[in-house]
Amino acid sequence: MSRNERVIRLAALALGLALTHSGAFAAEPSKNAYPGAFDRPPVNEEPALTKDEQSKLKDDLTKARDRQNSQVKTKEATPALKTKSPSGK
Numbered sequence: 652m653s654r655n656e657r658v659i660r661l662a663a664l665a666l667g668l669a670l671t672h673s674g675a676f677a678a679e680p681s682k683n684a685y686p687g688a689f690d691r692p693p694v695n696e697e698p699a700l701t702k703d704e705q706s707k708l709k710d711d712l713t714k715a716r717d718r719q720n721s722q723v724k725t726k727e728a729t730p731a732l733k734t735k736s737p738s739g740k
Contacts, residue, residue, distance in 0.1 A: 700708065
């Protein structure tokens, strides 16, 4: 490899490093896949659920819990049936 080829390769390497370090190839902030560490979403002006929706959801969840608790109590009160083994013993 001649001296000129080495100089050209070294210059190309230096130019590539300079461009990379300067951020010339960096992605634009709007095109990043993830938000910045301290970027926060805008504050929601509307609540997720209205007061009526919240009370309806609370009632539905309470009914579901009570229904499940009654099913568990029924299973505990019912004695387990003993099945005969296939051998007849």
